[in-house]
Amino acid sequence: MSTSPLPGDDQTGRFVVQPNGRVRPLSPHLQIWRWHVTMAASILNRLTGGALSVGAVLVFLWLLALAFGPDAYATFTGWMGSPLGLAVWFGLTLALCLHLAGGVRHLIWDAGHGLSPRTADALSWASMIGGGVIAVAFWALLFTSGRIAL
Structure with missing residues (x-):
């Protein structure tokens, strides 16, 4: 020293x-x-965790509107059913799917698997792309089933 x-x-x-x-x-x-994909996946996981905190507030507001009666609930669903509201819900769905996929990636790493640089990069890409695909597929299912319309 x-x-x-x-x-x-x-x-x-x-x-x-x-x-x-x-x-x-x-x-x-x-x-x-040097920028690499595992760094991007880590940052994305932290950002989606923060976005999910905002989503928790929106879910609380939804329950609050439900508790305040039909008029408050109609106002809330009117806002959240608008194109802007649907974009917010899609963003929160995307954040949830990305955060979940990142959590699965970390679970695999915590089990001691996929720690080589090439495998870690592949898992990072898979978690980011897979989370996005799951979110888009979920919303495509909502639109095609007629549950949501613009």
Whole structure:
């Protein structure tokens, strides 16, 4: 463990002296790392988790409208049945499917499978594409069955 001054009077800012006097390199940041699909899948999983929090609020508002009677419920379903409301519900369905597929990917990794770089990349692509396909198929089924119409 080096307690000497920064290596070669470092002018790059890549090293820092810790409070205990040890010289350590700074951790690399996004500018340093090469972008790869597992990174994108991880970020997407976090974003969809946040979107699902918003979705939980919308479900709560739906239940609240149901509790306040037929007029409140009709107003809520009028808003959420509009093209903009359907786009919001589709986005939440997409977030749910992507988050679920990402969770399955993590479950596979937690079991100790698919950890090689090639397999991890393939699982990441499969979770992102599969989640999107499931969401689109679900909404296609809703439209073709006549349960939802624009």
